Amino acid sequence: MSYEKYNEKVKKISDSIKLNDKLITTNRKGHNYRDLKFKKDQTRIDTGNLTNILTLEEDYIDCESAVTIGKVNRMTIPKKRIIPSLPEGDNFTVGGCLAGLGLGSSSYIHGFFNDNVIDFDIVLGNGDIMKNVSKTNNSDLYYGIGGTYGTMGIITRVKSKLIHCEKHVKIDYLNYNSFESFYREFKKRINDKSDDFIEAFANKKENYTIVAANFVKNVKSEEISIIKDKDILKQRHLSIYAQIAKKKSHTYLRSLDYLERYSYAAFWGHYLYTPYKIRDYIYAGLMYSLMPKKILDSSPGHGKYNISKYFHAANHIVGDYTRDEYVLATDLGVPLSKLKEAMELADNMTETYPRWICPIIDNYNSKKIFCTRKPEMCQDEIILDLGIYGIKNTSTESKLINQAFEKFSFDNGIFKGFFSTCYFTYEEFWKQFDQKKYENIREKYHAKGNFMDIYEKINYRNKKKKNNLRSQLFTFFGKRYLKQINSNQEKLVR
Ligand SMILES: Cc1cc2nc3c(=O)[nH]c(=O)nc-3n(C[C@H](O)[C@H](O)[C@H](O)COP(=O)(O)OP(=O)(O)OC[C@H]3O[C@@H](n4cnc5c(N)ncnc54)[C@H](O)[C@@H]3O)c2cc1C
Numbered sequence: 001m002s003y004e005k006y007n008e009k010v011k012k013i014s015d016s017i018k019l020n021d022k023l024i025t026t027n028r029k030g031h032n033y034r035d036l037k038f039k040k041d042q043t044r045i046d047t048g049n050l051t052n053i054l055t056l057e058e059d060y061i062d063c064e065s066a067v068t069i070g071k072v073n074r075m076t077i078p079k080k081r082i083i084p085s086l087p088e089g090d091n092f093t094v095g096g097c098l099a100g101l102g103l104g105s106s107s108y109i110h111g112f113f114n115d116n117v118i119d120f121d122i123v124l125g126n127g128d129i130m131k132n133v134s135k136t137n138n139s140d141l142y143y144g145i146g147g148t149y150g151t152m153g154i155i156t157r158v159k160s161k162l163i164h165c166e167k168h169v170k171i172d173y174l175n176y177n178s179f180e181s182f183y184r185e186f187k188k189r190i191n192d193k194s195d196d197f198i199e200a201f202a203n204k205k206e207n208y209t210i211v212a213a214n215f216v217k218n219v220k221s222e223e224i225s226i227i228k229d230k231d232i233l234k235q236r237h238l239s240i241y242a243q244i245a246k247k248k249s250h251t252y253l254r255s256l257d258y259l260e261r262y263s264y265a266a267f268w269g270h271y272l273y274t275p276y277k278i279r280d281y282i283y284a285g286l287m288y289s290l291m292p293k294k295i296l297d298s299s300p301g302h303g304k305y306n307i308s309k310y311f312h313a314a315n316h317i318v319g320d321y322t323r324d325e326y327v328l329a330t331d332l333g334v335p336l337s338k339l340k341e342a343m344e345l346a347d348n349m350t351e352t353y354p355r356w357i358c359p360i361i362d363n364y365n366s367k368k369i370f371c372t373r374k375p376e377m378c379q380d381e382i383i384l385d386l387g388i389y390g391i392k393n394t395s396t397e398s399k400l401i402n403q404a405f406e407k408f409s410f411d412n413g414i415f416k417g418f419f420s421t422c423y424f425t426y427e428e429f430w431k432q433f434d435q436k437k438y439e440n441i442r443e444k445y446h447a448k449g450n451f452m453d454i455y456e457k458i459n460y461r462n463k464k465k466k467n468n469l470r471s472q473l474f475t476f477f478g479k480r481y482l483k484q485i486n487s488n489q490e491k492l493v494r
Pocket of ligand 1: 026028029030047065066086087088089091092093094095096097098099100101102103104148149150151153154155156417419
């Protein structure tokens with residue numbers, strides 16, 4: 001794909017922005033729990049045709065902004081190259097990961113996705129095209145863009161670093177019956193940086209599993225859980241959580257499958273929340289394997305229907321605000337040294353298990369605005385994403401639970417991912433982040449008045465109470481279904 005064609009597409013975006021007099025947004029539905037009705041009143045810029053990889057070299061990949069992580073991995077892994085820090089979702093886009101958030105199990109070594117971006121292009125709110133924004137060229141925008149969630153401009157191109165990888169990984173599952181023994185080993189492994197990937201799960205109180213994955217050079221094909229894309233009976237081996245529940249000590253996967261391990265199951269979504277034993281076969285076997293690739297393909301330009309495997313799955317556990325009352329899908333930012341406190345707070349507020357614990361090294365830079373800790377309040381360089389996704393199981397309002405979590409993160413000088421439900425007030429929000437810095441760069445790069453303000457955007461809620469068919473069906477069937485799942489959970493996670 002040529003840069004010439006790319007430049008034509010960018011010019012088109014720029015021309016339509018120049019003619020525009022309303023607020024601007026992308027036409028992406030994306031990945032978040034927000035109500036997206038606000039998009040109806042704004043000019044929606046179509047980024048759906050920015051799906052080409054422009055250059056692939058030994059040490060970098062240059063992509064149009066709607067290229068998905070799945071597409072990148074399929075291009076780079078056969079060449080034994082990989083973006084250092086990848087999010088856990090194959091149809092997240094490189095533009096979305098830069099503008100929003102991108103982290104995964106290698107982030108404890110390589111930081112966030114945006115820490116590995118070399119440069120990017122962006123069309124500003126007045127239609128100007130800014131090329132090659134980097135650490136040395138408009139560095140305020142380079143460092144400031146992370147976590148602005150589409151409120152700075154339309155990103156059109158992202159160039160990222162690549163590092164060496166192997167085509168297979170060995171995944172070890174290490175189980176612990178007390179927080180102390182788990183934490184000791186987790187902390188040691190993080191400090192040693194001895195694993196290529198590391199994450200952990202709190203399965204239930206005092207029951208933890210560390211999942212460490214490492215590249216392997218030589219592995220016998222019979223040892224690899226899945227060897228071809230449409231292996232009907234084996235797709236379920238992708239679910240990390242199924243392996244934990246089955247008390248596996250280790251498994252081998254293709255690196256590509258490891259990186260897409262949550263795409264089929266949305267963390268533990270399918271495994272725990274699809275009732276009964278046929279769940280693995282129905283979802284993994286039939287849906288994932290037999291459905292034409294055209295439908296499931298994660299690239300917007302390719303998958304005509306853009307039904308992501310991941311979000312088909314996630315839809316079972318998250319959704320609109322009606323579900324919010326039954327289900328939690330929230331992430332706490334936690335300094336490594338405060339994990340125990342965070343777990344205790346979560347236990348006080350909800351009985352939701354399992355929980356995902358993903359370490360990230362926070363490469364602080366004073367020009368960053370949203371995606372970094374406050375070093376004066378958090379000295380830990382390693383921060384954790386504590387993901388609480390599942391049935392709430394208490395009568396405490398979701399809003400109160402989320403507010404308690406937000407307070408914990410903010411009191412510890414840590415941010416949260418704005419894709420999950422946000423309940424903080426305007427004052428709390430701007431006490432945490434530097435409003436002046438945000439507004440200055442919005443002014444300087446013509447975002448002000450052209451793109452929605454971040455607080456308004458991430459807190460946007462439809463004023464009308466939802467009462468559509470989906471909500472009614474959920475209320476009718478959902479409560480019973482959740483009850484059933486609860487009684488199932490004990491049996492499944494032994
Ligand atoms: C169930 C669930 C699980 C998740 N798990 C993880 C996880 O494991 N790791 C992780 O890192 N993240 C996770 N996320 C968050 C997700 O990665 C981020 O929200 C990411 O930004 C999504 O990328 P996307 O390409 O889908 O972007 P979108 O959701 O489309 O966009 C994210 C934001 O960026 C803006 N944006 C998108 N494209 C552009 C562009 N071209 N120019 C300017 N702005 C743009 C959008 O306006 C939006 O505000 C999860 C989210 C959900 C809902």
